[in-house]
Amino acid sequence: MMPLLTTKGLSRNFGGLRAVDNVDFTLMPGEVRAVIGPNGAGKTTFVSLVSGRIQPSSGTIVFDGADITGLPAYARVRLGIAYTFQLTSVFANLTAYDNVALPVQLTLSDRRSKGAVDAGVMAALERTGLADRARMPAGQLSYGHQRLLEVAMGLALTPRLLILDEPTQGLSDSEIDNFIGLVREIAKNATVLLIEHNMPVVMQLADRITVFNAGKILAEGTPEAIRKNAAVQEAYLGTAP
Known part of the structure; x- marks a missing residue:
């Protein structure tokens, strides 16, 4: 191999x-x-x-x-190659959903497909246990949840x-x-x-x-x-x- x-x-x-x-x-x-x-x-x-x-x-x-x-x-x-930072680098004024939507859109051939974006975002948030915080501004999440949001953003890049x-x-x-x-x-x-x-x-x-x-x-x-x-x-x- x-x-x-x-x-x-x-x-x-x-x-x-x-x-x-x-x-x-x-x-x-x-x-x-x-x-x-x-x-x-x-x-x-x-x-x-x-x-x-x-x-x-x-x-x-x-x-x-x-x-x-x-x-x-x-x-x-x-x-x-996806990289999550040692210090959190989320967009504090965007919701958790919107933070993950940014990398999801990079992976889609049709970035305007709302259904595909939504499916990709929610899948990544669910895997990291953050689905119930999707609409919270990222800056209001605890530090630990911001770390998990970064992982979700990385996963969104598949x-x-x-x-x-x-x-x-x-x-x-x-x-x-x-x-x-x-x-x-x-x-x-x-x-x-x-x-x-x-x-x-x-x-x-x-x-x-x-x-x-x-x-x-x-x-x-x-x-x-x-x-x-x-x-x-x-x-x-x-x-x-």
């Missing part, structure tokens, strides 16, 4: 700081991959390079066999690769349980790349884990292998969870 995503020698410098340092990375179709590591390890910079929000200083990014290194973010969205950056931040325990079920459902039809600090969530969801430290990949493996990895424990986990 051909990888869905690969990076070769991927690096990004900010002045004298190398935030991502010569990273070789492979992601297979249908995989749920967690990216973990201490603050400042380069995780968000790495997924920002993959999504096209920032350009690399060097290296290449290949998606489904095509070199996308020079493509802007909007072109990567059209190829099927992505092949969904990148989630700290998605459980601000969620209650019951919402986290629902989110775990949601990601498992998403993974039936898409590949998921997940940055997450909540280690119980990581250990439950991930097929494999990639550990970043100081801009480089420190370790990769199954949750069990990462749990037992002495270098990972020293750099990030402290003690095995």
Whole structure:
């Protein structure tokens, strides 16, 4: 099976700081991959390079066999790469419905079909548990629900690769349980790349884990292998969870 995503020698410098340092990375179709590591390890910079929000200083990014290194973010969205931000980026003055309608319209050949837009919006809101808040202004939603709204906006793009950056931040325990079920459902039809600090969530969801430290990949493996990895424990986990 051909990888869905690969990076070769991927690096990004900010002045004298190398935030991502010569990273070789492979992601297979249908995989749920967690990216973990201490603050400042380069995780968000790495997924920002993959999504096209920032350009690399060097290296290449290949998606489904095509070199996308020079493509802007909007072109990567059209190829099927959706990214939810570490900090909420919803349109506060629009309703939850209208926030999701914007990406739904990008996926439709006939953007004027109200029935198709409505079906796409409500399907995404129902999957994230927000259907009953469809008409609320997004700015009036709790922080946790704004995070889920971002996931709904990503799902509305029907992505092949969904990148989630700290998605459980601000969620209650019951919402986290629902989110775990949601990601498992998403993974039936898409590949998921997940940055997450909540280690119980990581250990439950991930097929494999990639550990970043100081801009480089420190370790990769199954949750069990990462749990037992002495270098990972020293750099990030402290003690095995």
